[in-house]
Amino acid sequence: MSDLLFFTEVTLAGLGSGALLALTALAFVLIYKATRVINLAVGEMLMLGGYLFFAFAAGLGLPAFAAIPLAVAGGGLVGAIVERGLIRPMLGENPISVFMVTIGLGSVLVGLVELVWGTDPRALPAFMGTTPVFIGEAYVSRKIAIAFVVAAVVIAVFLTLFRFWRGGVALRATATDQAAAYSCGINVPGVFSLAWIVGCGTAAGAGVLLGSIGGISPAMGVFGLSALVVVIVGGLDSVAGALVGGLVIGLIEAWAGTYLGGEYKLVTTFGLLLVALMIRPYGLFGTTEIERL
């Protein structure tokens, strides 16, 4: 019986980190959907979000309810600047060049954060409380439970927007055919900017959640790589794929880490990636069209 309880707890923790993966994956998907750019700096945007929150909450002493929106807005602002300054002039160039630009951007962000805040890991000010949550008898850390709920709500909101909001139609239209989107009167550059702002803001928000669970450090952007696995498994252009992929990868990492040992975590994750790509090269939910990179 206690085995079952333990399994449930591991599963719940896995779902929690899976929800965070899904939220980060959403940032990849949003930006890729609109601009066909794989933004490898999503992980670093996430880290920057954590540090921005740290600066507002610990540095300026703002309460969490003010610091969180400021961190998200800060992420969005950086996204807007990057899109206007680096990505838009590169549109139409070789996808690999754009891809490399985002890699370079990631390194620059890490460097800037190290210059300002140093390389030591830090803990974020606690704002969620520590009383554990019990689901039935199973114990869940309060932070993970909150992260799960927030991620689930945000993803649900995005799914709804894409389906029912006119702007969601504009984004999907732009993703399908840029010239045709222009010809329908859609402000295509505006859609690009919006996707980057919302995508980077989402990543920054995920960074606040992740940082409050595990602390922040300049190297936490590596989390973005796991999220990249999620989007490749789920489909680069699918919000639903990001959700399902995130939960699946989170669960598998938790199970493999607990029952097989920590060293199996990455092996199983990337093994799964290989298998998934062999069966469905465009991702589980992705559009059947392969981007050549």
Place this chain on the structure above:
Amino acid sequence: MAADILLDINNIEVVYNKTVQVLRGLSLSVERGKIVTLLGSNGAGKSTTLKAVSNLLTLENGAVTAGAIRFDGDDISRLTPHGLVRRGLFHVMEGRRIFEDLTVEENLTAATFALSGRGLKPTSFDLVYQYFPRLFERRQGRAGYLSGGEQQMLAIGRALIAQPSLILLDEPSLGLSPVLVEEIFTIIASINRDLGVSMLLVEQNAAVAFAVSHYGYIMETGKIVLDGPSERLVKDDDVREFYLGASGGEGTKSYRDIKHYKRRKRWLS
């Protein structure tokens, strides 16, 4: 001319990739409320002309290097492609270019962005379904699964939603059966009649284009070689021979004689 000119293309040149010149001093104009057709063989630059007007050339690395295009009195070179659409110039592109992943209804919703900032009453989708009842039956289905004819109807339907004063139509007959071509052109003519929308129609199918248009231009290798009211062009010997497939009536001629010699003599020299 005292006529009310909606679109005026004056002596434009278009160059792709800064190297390939496609248009060499092309001029034409569209009167308000009229259908004007632009005919020419493959590679003459018909689609390029339309893209120059709708400012979509930049997406393909092309640029207007000389001349001017005025729409409704304004120089278009300073306007963005979507800005032009929002002023009432709608380009129905070659190959239909519908959003295949979206439903029929969402395709029409996408076109409502053309109304942004114009203070117009939103077009009811019923207007589109009135002209194209078949789209109504399939409004919840994915547009990619529509037949070629239905996709063309959807492409024209998007234009209707945008309430334009000028529609640029690029080869609406492409890949359609003769029956469908006739159906689509009947509707094009009635849209022009009912709503007073002007159209600039690019076609390879000269017979059907002359049937609906008021005025015609014929272009070859980047410029206009002949123009006139459609009823006069239909009777023109060269047009009949090269575009309408009528035989000269003087027995068999060598292909080379007709195609090259006569054309050079009459139009280019």
